[in-house]
Each structure stands twice: as structure tokens, then as C-alpha cells.
Amino acid sequence: MKRLTALLALSLALGVQAQHTMTVDVAKPTAKIQPTMYGVFFEDINFGADGGLYAELVKNRSFEFPQPFVGWVPFGQVTVEDEKPCFDRNPHYIRIVNDGRLLRAGIDNEGYRGIGLKQGEEYRFSVYARTPDATPVKLSVELVNSNAENPVKKEIEIKGQEWQKVAVVLKSSFTDAHSRLRIVVQSKGTVDLDHISLFPVNTWKQRENGLRADLVQALYDLNPGVFRFPGGCIIEGNSLATRYQWKNSVGPVENRPLNENRWNYTFKHKAFPDYFQSLGLGFYEYFLLSEDIGAEPLPVVSCGLSCQYESNEIVSLDQLDPYVQDALDLIEFANGDVNTTWGKVRADMGHPAPFNLKMIAVGNEQWGEVYPERLEVFTKAIRAKYPDIKVVGSSGPSAGGEQFDYLWPEMKRIGVDLVDEHYYMAPDWFLTNAARYDSYDRKGPKVFAGEYAAHDHASGKANNLYAALSEAAFMTGLERNADVVHLATYAPLFAHVDAWQWNPDLIWFDNLRMMRTPNYYVQQMYGMNTGTDVLKLQMDGKPVTGQDSLYATAAWDEPTGEIIVKLVNVASHPAEVKIDFTGLKKRQLVSGTCTYLHDGDLKTVNTLEQETLVPRVRPVQVKGQTLELQLPEHFFGVYRLQLN
Structure with missing residues (x-):
């Protein structure tokens, strides 16, 4: 006994870890994974549109700012x-x-x-x-x-x-x-x-009135399934007068009226009085961008409430018709025949074919009784005219609490198709909530994780490896519950290094360069390795949701005939993992690759000068129906395994 105890102590001293055995049942997939599962969300914050994605280099080009010589x-x-x-x-x-x-x-x-x-x-x-x-x-x-x-x-x-x-x-x-x-x-x-x-001249696809090519390329490289636009709180505006009105953003670009940006004075310590929206990047360009990057468009429209953090402006129910009509006209703009009023506008702008819009979100993250009573009016009108369009509602601005608990039953009562959940939380929250959706109602509306990001307050909310790993761990729970979670988008997307209000952000840029964060690469690794069907993966008879700092999920990819396993080790020590694959019958694993992020320091970040943390790829040795792995500390790996 003393000898055994001594050997165990020596093993721990040398960093040798006990082996963790996981099983993956390949024979019985548990859920379909939506092709829209992982995507991107765009909002004009941090100079993300004018001065960012929109390639116009002149500020206040039409002298319409309240002080016309600004810029x-x-x-x-x-x-x-x-x-x-x-x-x-x-x-x-x-x-x-x-x-x-x-x-x-x-x-x-x-x-x-x-x-x-x-x-x-x-x-x-x-x-x-x-x-x-x-x-x-x-x-x-x-x-x-x-x-x-x-x-x-x-x-x-x-x-x-x-x-x-x-x-x-x-x-x-x-x-x-x-x-x-x-x-x-x-x-x-x-x-x-x-x-x-x-x-x-070298905009994305060399289009006049085009987009910044390197930033669009970064979006394309995410392989996104959905693209949500144009916000966010931008939709609500600081007032109803400054809400985002999509009809102002289409037609000749020279005649789109200026709009005040929701984020110009929001943060008193980082005010940007020169932050306005030219709307040169408008709804036509958003739909076109969705098409370019292969993502389903998800536009958001105002529900008749200004931002509830900023004001209490509410459109009365008997005055709501123009807002509802805007939503119906937007669907016609996206999908209507060229002989319809708004389908003709789209065609005249250069896109006679419809954009095949399938879903629309009403409101952003409103709360209280005023929201569902307006959402219900929109939902009935949309369903009456466009029964195939899915409607996205909201559970409010938080991941839980009184408003969240009130709104979810209301979303079920109204019968929306998806409910938009937002959570900007500490990395520990993401780590402890990997099982969040395990107990959700399987028969209710589906979940859209519409805005989320890990905020490591100890590092000034840096886009570091710790935040990225916590998101990777949390996303194993999104994938494992793909029958409930149909969409997920990190937020915010862009930030100008010389003009930002909110961090962390997925992609940082200056006027010439851009930088992909570790968080970006986590999103990319999921987006490039989605799979089509969830496979049951367990350890000791349970999903792997943080036991010994490990997180895992598995999927089958029908087009390639591969098993995809995602493994996260948040611990500061390596972990030995053995995975047994059941249900293979006479098939065996014959080859594999691992795409991974890893660094010994959880505080590691990328910079414009150097991207230290980028995915790397290495071959994986496989044997029969078993995979034996040594996971390094602070590690996220995606394993693609080919069967004979």
C-alpha cells in the first residue's frame, strides 16, 4: 500500500494524469445540426460600418452632420x-x-x-x-x-x-x-x-460603393451559416427618430439620409460625437454580403420601442401599423417578384433574383409587457402574409433573472420560432454553463444565442486565450443540444483600434491592417467543422461538461463520412483521454487530423503586429475503434476522423 501511494505521488509530481475514458456512439445520432448553427452578428459599434467594413474613406462626405464641417x-x-x-x-x-x-x-x-x-x-x-x-x-x-x-x-x-x-x-x-x-x-x-x-478600387469583389476586402475575407473564412444585421441596439436608436429605418438604407447611395449612431454618446468615458451612419452600407449591401459569404440573412426590425436603457419612447398599439408594414415590406424587398413595389427596388439596385429570406427578428433585447404585446402584433401579421418566414423573438438583455423568466413563457405563448438569448459574462460563467441547454424544453421555440462573449474583467476584458477557451467549452453545449439551439453568433464583430467603445470584439483593425482574435479562431474552428448530426459522447455515463476541466462533443459529417470530435482542456496540466467508438460494426478508424489552439499562458492575445495564437493542424494516429490522446494544458482541438 505504501508503495502504491508513493507511485501515485510520484506520478502526480511528474505531471502524469489519470486516463479519462470517453465513449462515442456512432450508430445512433441524437439530433440534426442546422447548417445555420454558427454565424456572425454585425452591429455598427466601434466604427464597424463607416470607418470599418464600409470602404468609404471620406467622413461626412455629404456635409449632413449637424455641424457640417465635422471631418x-x-x-x-x-x-x-x-x-x-x-x-x-x-x-x-x-x-x-x-x-x-x-x-x-x-x-x-x-x-x-x-x-x-x-x-x-x-x-x-x-x-x-x-x-x-x-x-x-x-x-x-x-x-x-x-x-x-x-x-x-x-x-x-x-x-x-x-x-x-x-x-x-x-x-x-x-x-x-x-x-x-x-x-x-x-x-x-x-x-x-x-x-x-x-x-x-480593390474593394470586396471590386464593387463600387463596396466593402473593405480584408474584413469581408475574414467573415468568409468563418464559413458562417447565418448573418444577423444591422444590430443590436442600433435597431432601437437612442430615440424612435434615430432608430434604424431600413427603407432609408436602400436606393441610390447618394440620397440615403444621415442617421445618428446609437453609440455616439452611450459611454460617457468614450464618447464619439462624430459617430454617425451614412447608411452607405445598407440593407441591400447586407443581403448581398450574406449571399457572398454563404450565410442565411437574418435582418432585425424595430418593434416600436426605442432603447429601453436610453429612453421610454413607446409607439402605442394603435399607431404600430407603419412599423409592422416596414417588416412586411422588408420581406417583399428580399423575396418579392420584380413586379412588386419593393422587389422592383431590389431589382433596380442590381439583384433581380430574390435573396430567399427565411427568417426575421422583431426587436432586439426589449423587456417588460410592452414588448410581447407588440411582438404578437408583428407575428400575426407576418404569419398571415408570409407563413413560411420564421419569427425571432427575444428573452431580454440578460441570461437569467426576472425579465428572462417572464419573457420565455411569453415567447412560447406567442409561438415565435426562435428566442434570442444574450449573455456577456465572465469566463467562469461560460465554463459552468456548458450544460445550460441540457434541460431546455425540447418542444418549445428554438434558441438563438444571438449575442455572447466571455468578458475576462481581470485582464480588462481582453480577447485572450482564457476567454476563447471558455467560449469553446460553452459551445460544446450548444452543439450537444443542437435540437434546441439552432443559431449562435458572437458579438460584437468589429472594432477600430483608434475608435472603439466596447470590448472584447471578434476582429480588430486599423486603417490598413486587421487582426483575428483567439475568439475568432474558436468560431472558425466550429464553423468549419459543424457536422450534420450530433453523436452521443459521454464519460462515466454523463456528457462531458467540465469534469476535470474537460469539455467535449462529437458529430457525424454526412458529406465527408467523418466523425468530428471537439475537445477542450481548460486545466493548467495535460490530460490523457481515451475515446472508444461504438456502433462502428466492422468499420475502423483509418486516419485523422487535429486542428488546435494551444498556449501555456491563458493571458496570451493576438495583436495587429503578430497573431501568436492561430490554429495549427497535425495528423492523428488512430487504431481500430479507439483514439488515445494526450491533451496539452489550455487546449482546444477539433479532430476529424475518417472511417474505412
Whole structure:
């Protein structure tokens, strides 16, 4: 006995761990996994749209900010006018008068914390312009670096008293994340300018009015199943007047009216008074992006309540019809024939084919009796006209508590198809809630984990390995309960390193670069390895939900004929794991790979300069119907196993 005790003590001292035996039953899948299971959620927070995903480089391009020169430095005689405008919903423009003195009239734009330009890349400048009198005017369009040098110039001539669009392409001779755009009136005379724009030519798919290519590529690489847009609290607005109205975001981009951003003053310690929405990235672009990245679109519409954190504005039930009609018109915009009113708008914008919208969310994270009584009106109207469209309701802003407990029964009573749950919690919460959905009602509405992220407050809510591993562990519970959980999206998605209000975030960027966080790679590893059917995985007769800091789930992938096992070891020591596969009959494992994230330090983060934590792939030795593994500490691995 003493010898056995001594050997055990020696084993522990050497770091040798007891073996954990798990079983996977391949013969009897327990649930179907929705192809929409893992996706992305976009909200214009942290300069995620203008200054981020939307590739426009000019801020306040139409001079519609409440202070019309925000973002601009005018010099010489420059005034804001609105007589005989070019665009009725963006009526302001500038008039520049050059009285003949050299370089005494023009305007200079700072972009979004600077304009990012790359050497050798081309940029498309455009402007709507006219000359009030008959005298032609010459403009110099210049790219100015952060040293105030302007080595890139092109001259254009404006003539004629009617508004006209003028465009020119400039090639940058330098790389600078904090450049500026300058327009100088070279000749004596007067010129009117509106909708001054500068886009990279190399946008995603080289589209004009396009999106930033590297950021869209990062979304595409997640292999998302669903794309929720445009928010979030953006939907609600700080007031009903500033709520997101999708009809303002379609049609000619030049005539989409400016909207105040919900997040400009929300955080008093990080206010951004220059944060507005040009709506250049609008609902048409969101639907197009969903199509591009292969994700089902999930638009969210206002339910007639402004943000309940900010105000108490409520649309009375007898005044709700326009809001309901907006939702019905949105479905027509997405799916309607080209002969319908809103289907024609979509077709005229360049997409005659429908977008095949299948679901719509009503409201974001409202609470109290005022929400379900309005949601019920929307649900009845949508079901009456579009019975195949799924309706997404909300369980409020928290993962539990009084409002959560009130709203879930209301969602069941109304009969919504999915309930949107949000949880921004500490990593420990995610670790201890891996079994959250094991006991959910299998016959009720399905779950949409619409906004979640682990907030490691001890590290300033950094996007570190600890947060990412806790999310990976929690997501094993989402997959294991795929009969209940149909959608899941991390939030927020984007953050500009020089203009953010909320952290953590999935992808960080500046004006030239971007960085994928460890959390991003967890999402990618799930999105690329979803599988089609849940397999029963147990240890000691129970799901693996944190025993000895281990978490696990397994799936069958019908198209490839592979078994996919996801294993998380949150402990600071290795773990030996043996997995026995039952129900294989005469089949055997013949090969396998492991894609994994691992680092010895839970506080490890990625930076714009270096992504330290990225998935790596290695082969896995398999034997018969058993897999024996040595899991390192602080480890998340996805094993794809091929049968003969």
C-alpha cells in the first residue's frame, strides 16, 4: 500500500494524469445540426460600418452632420448651401470661391482617424459638382501623407451649371494609415461640391460603393451559416427618430439620409460625437454580403420601442401599423417578384433574383409587457402574409433573472420560432454553463444565442486565450443540444483600434491592417467543422461538461463520412483521454487530423503586429475503434476522423 501511494505521488509530481475514458456512439445520432448553427452578428459599434467594413474613406462626405464641417478643414471662402441641391434627402453641399490668390480655397478631409493608403494601390475619387456661373473651374485632387506632403495629385475640370458626377482614379505612391484627402480650387471662380467620396478600387469583389476586402475575407473564412444585421441596439436608436429605418438604407447611395449612431454618446468615458451612419452600407449591401459569404440573412426590425436603457419612447398599439408594414415590406424587398413595389427596388439596385429570406427578428433585447404585446402584433401579421418566414423573438438583455423568466413563457405563448438569448459574462460563467441547454424544453421555440462573449474583467476584458477557451467549452453545449439551439453568433464583430467603445470584439483593425482574435479562431474552428448530426459522447455515463476541466462533443459529417470530435482542456496540466467508438460494426478508424489552439499562458492575445495564437493542424494516429490522446494544458482541438 505504501508503495502504491508513493507511485501515485510520484506520478502526480511528474505531471502524469489519470486516463479519462470517453465513449462515442456512432450508430445512433441524437439530433440534426442546422447548417445555420454558427454565424456572425454585425452591429455598427466601434466604427464597424463607416470607418470599418464600409470602404468609404471620406467622413461626412455629404456635409449632413449637424455641424457640417465635422471631418473637414475648409480654407479660403467655403460655405454650406442648400439651394437647388443635388439630392433631396441630403440637401447640403459646399460652395468654394477662389478669389485668385494661390492655394487660398479648398477643403481637406481627415477620414476616420486618418485615411489608410497603400503604396501602389488605386483609389477612386468621385464628386458631384457644378459651376454656378459659366466659368470652368479646375480642381486639384490630392492625397496627403501624415507629414503634410502631397505627392499624389490629379487635376479635373468642372464646367456647367447642372450637377454632374466626376470621377478619377489615383494611385498612391506611399503607405500611410493617417493620410488625408485635399481638394484645391486651382483657378479663379466658384464651384459647388457634394458627396465627395474616396474608395479603394480593390474593394470586396471590386464593387463600387463596396466593402473593405480584408474584413469581408475574414467573415468568409468563418464559413458562417447565418448573418444577423444591422444590430443590436442600433435597431432601437437612442430615440424612435434615430432608430434604424431600413427603407432609408436602400436606393441610390447618394440620397440615403444621415442617421445618428446609437453609440455616439452611450459611454460617457468614450464618447464619439462624430459617430454617425451614412447608411452607405445598407440593407441591400447586407443581403448581398450574406449571399457572398454563404450565410442565411437574418435582418432585425424595430418593434416600436426605442432603447429601453436610453429612453421610454413607446409607439402605442394603435399607431404600430407603419412599423409592422416596414417588416412586411422588408420581406417583399428580399423575396418579392420584380413586379412588386419593393422587389422592383431590389431589382433596380442590381439583384433581380430574390435573396430567399427565411427568417426575421422583431426587436432586439426589449423587456417588460410592452414588448410581447407588440411582438404578437408583428407575428400575426407576418404569419398571415408570409407563413413560411420564421419569427425571432427575444428573452431580454440578460441570461437569467426576472425579465428572462417572464419573457420565455411569453415567447412560447406567442409561438415565435426562435428566442434570442444574450449573455456577456465572465469566463467562469461560460465554463459552468456548458450544460445550460441540457434541460431546455425540447418542444418549445428554438434558441438563438444571438449575442455572447466571455468578458475576462481581470485582464480588462481582453480577447485572450482564457476567454476563447471558455467560449469553446460553452459551445460544446450548444452543439450537444443542437435540437434546441439552432443559431449562435458572437458579438460584437468589429472594432477600430483608434475608435472603439466596447470590448472584447471578434476582429480588430486599423486603417490598413486587421487582426483575428483567439475568439475568432474558436468560431472558425466550429464553423468549419459543424457536422450534420450530433453523436452521443459521454464519460462515466454523463456528457462531458467540465469534469476535470474537460469539455467535449462529437458529430457525424454526412458529406465527408467523418466523425468530428471537439475537445477542450481548460486545466493548467495535460490530460490523457481515451475515446472508444461504438456502433462502428466492422468499420475502423483509418486516419485523422487535429486542428488546435494551444498556449501555456491563458493571458496570451493576438495583436495587429503578430497573431501568436492561430490554429495549427497535425495528423492523428488512430487504431481500430479507439483514439488515445494526450491533451496539452489550455487546449482546444477539433479532430476529424475518417472511417474505412
